[in-house]
Each structure stands twice: as C-alpha cells, then as structure tokens.
Amino acid sequence: QVQLVQSGAEVKKPGASVKVSCKASGFTFTSYHIHWVRQAPGQGPEWMTIMMAGGGSTKYARKFQGRVTLTRDTSTSTAYMELSSLTSEDTAVYYCAAERPNDHYMDVWGKGTTVTVSS
Amino acid sequence: QSALTQPPSVSGSPGQSVTISCTGTSSDVGSYDRVSWYQQPPGTAPKLMIYDVSYRPSGVPDRFSGSKSGNTASLTISGLQTEDESDYYCSSITSSGTYVFGTGTKVTVL
Numbered sequence: 001q002v003q004l005v006q007s008g009a010e011v012k013k014p015g016a017s018v019k020v021s022c023k024a025s026g027f028t029f030t031s032y033h034i035h036w037v038r039q040a041p042g043q044g045p046e047w048m049t050i051m052m053a054g055g056g057s058t059k060y061a062r063k064f065q066g067r068v069t070l071t072r073d074t075s076t077s078t079a080y081m082e083l084s085s086l087t088s089e090d091t092a093v094y095y096c097a098a099e100r101p102n103d104h105y106m107d108v109w110g111k112g113t114t115v116t117v118s119s
Numbered sequence: 120q121s122a123l124t125q126p127p128s129v130s131g132s133p134g135q136s137v138t139i140s141c142t143g144t145s146s147d148v149g150s151y152d153r154v155s156w157y158q159q160p161p162g163t164a165p166k167l168m169i170y171d172v173s174y175r176p177s178g179v180p181d182r183f184s185g186s187k188s189g190n191t192a193s194l195t196i197s198g199l200q201t202e203d204e205s206d207y208y209c210s211s212i213t214s215s216g217t218y219v220f221g222t223g224t225k226v227t228v229l
Contacts, residue, residue, distance in 0.1 A: 035218070037165075044122065044208055044223040045157075045165060061120065061217055095164055104212045105155035107176060109164040 002026035004096050004110035011116045017084040020113045022096035027108075029077035030054060033099040035106055036070075036081045038092040045095075051079060053101050086117045123148065123209055123221035130227040131199045139224045141192040141209035147219055149190035153212045156185060156194045160205045168207075169194060196226065204228045 007021040022034065036048045049060045051070045058070050069082040079096060094113045097106035124142040131137040141148065141156075148154055154172045157165035167176055169185040172192060182197045192211075196203055209221035 037220075044206075045159075045210075045220040046122075047210075047218040047220060050218075059216055097165075103170070104151075104153040104218075105167060105170040105210070106165075107167045107170070109166070112164055 002098075002108050004098060004108055006094075006096060006110040006113045009114040009116070011118065012086050014087055014117060014119055016086050016117075017082055018086060018090075018115050019080055019082040020094050020096075020115070022079045022081070022110050024077040024079070024098065027098070029072075029079075030056075030074055031101070032108075033101060034072070034079045035097045035099060036068075037095045037097060037106075038090075039095070039112075040089070040092040043092075046092075049081070050099075083115075086115075088117050091115065091117045120147075120213055120215075120217060120219050123211060123219055125207075125209060125221040125224045127222075128225045128227065130229055131196075132229045133199055133201060135199050136195060136197045137199060137226060138196075139194045139207055139209075139226070141194070141211075141221045143190050143192075143211055143219070145190060146214040147211040148187065148192055150214060151212050152187065154185065154187060154192040155210045156183075157208045157210065158205045159208060165208060199226075199228055201228050 005023045034051045037045045071080045096110045098108040129137045156169040159165045172187045173185040
C-alpha cells in the first residue's frame with residue numbers, strides 16, 4: 001500500500017526549530033519527488049518546498065528560503081523538513097506529498113503533522 | 120507568488136451542477152496545462168481529483184471534470200451529491216518551478 005507516514009504533533013516556543021519526518025512505504029522512495037505543504041488554521045494549503053527524486057536537489061518558495069532545510073535517509077525511506085526561527089505564524093498542519101517526476105501533481109499525501117508555536 | 124484566486128463558496132442542490140473557477144496569471148495557470156484540483160474534507164489531507172487540467176485519477180467519479188481557458192481553470196461537479204460537500208483547492212506549477220495553490224472554495228450541497 002502506497003503511503004506516507006508523518007511524525008506526531010509538536011509544540012514549540014518562538015525562535016525554536018521543528019523537524020518533521022515523512023516515511024514512505026509501498027513505493028521506491030528515491031524515484032518520487034517529495035513536496036512539503038503547510039496549512040494554517042482556516043487557510044488554504046501553502047506550497048513550501050520540494051526535494052527531487054534521484055539526486056535530491058531542492059527548490060523552495062521564496063518566503064521559506066533560508067529557513068527550511070530538507071534532508072532524507074534513503075536507508076529508511078524517510079524525508080525530513082526542518083523549519084527554523086519559528087513564530088506564531090508558523091502554527092499549521094504540515095503535509096508531505098509525493099509526486100512521480102514530471103507529473104506536476106501530488107497524488108499521495110501524508111496525514112499531516114500539527115505544529116503549534118506558542119510561548 | 121500570490122495564491123490563485125477562487126470564489127470563497129459555491130452551492131447547489133443535489134443533482135445540480137456547480138463550477139469553481141481558479142484564476143492565475145500568465146506565469147502559472149496561463150502557461151502550463153498542469154492545473155490540478157484537490158478535495159479536502161475538514162480535518163483530512165487533500166485528495167487529488169483532477170490533474171493536468173482535465174484528467175481524473177482512477178477512482179474519481181466522472182461527475183468531476185476540469186477545463187481551462189487562458190489564465191482561468193475550472194472544476195465542474197455535475198450531478199452534485201451530498202458527499203461532494205467539501206473544500207476544493209486548485210494548484211499549478213509556476214514559471215520558476217515552484218507550485219501555488221488556490222485560495223479555496225467551500226462547496227455546500229443544499
């Protein structure tokens with residue numbers, strides 16, 4: 001069964017960092033692009049970044065450049081997204097989603113990880 | 120990159136048709152036939168409903184259809200059913216190789 005399993009909810013203080021994991025199963029992890037999308041309460045999805053299949057090159061939405069770090073562990077088929085310098089505006093559900101290269105759509109989604117930033 | 124513009128809400132009675140618009144620019148929707156649509160019931164992850172403007176993934180009912188003209192894409196739900204009540208979002212690739220989502224539309228079945 002093709003699925004992405006994300007790590008559990010996090011509560012962080014302003015200024016801290018959070019690292020969310022996304023474990024793939026049922027498909028060849030390195031053959032898919034992995035997107036990260038977040039959704040603040042009551043808002044629509046916001047695309048953040050992508051790690052490409054194969055060599056793992058990355059691309060970021062301008063507003064997240066310099067604050068997001070993507071890594072992956074191919075031995076465990078797990079992708080990681082770390083967001084630093086958190087503020088209350090980063091409170092959101094963070095999703096990972098998979099794309100077959102050149103499809104340009106996300107057809108497998110994780111269930112989401114709730115990140116709450118509060119002092 | 121600004122979000123694609125969608126109407127906040129549309130509604131219809133069971134059996135009727137509703138259409139959701141998604142307006143972008145010549146740097147995204149207007150330049151690529153890579154518009155996708157997602158359905159998102161409350162508290163769940165988005166689900167792909169349409170890709171490449173008008174193609175349905177396996178398992179998506181054929182009452183869902185998509186189209187595009189210029190900088191505006193549209194999702195039509197024909198023969199509206201109660202289970203179609205949800206939030207819907209469009210998405211497109213952009214000229215910089217990033218992605219952008221729409222502002223979202225709540226579909227209400229009366």
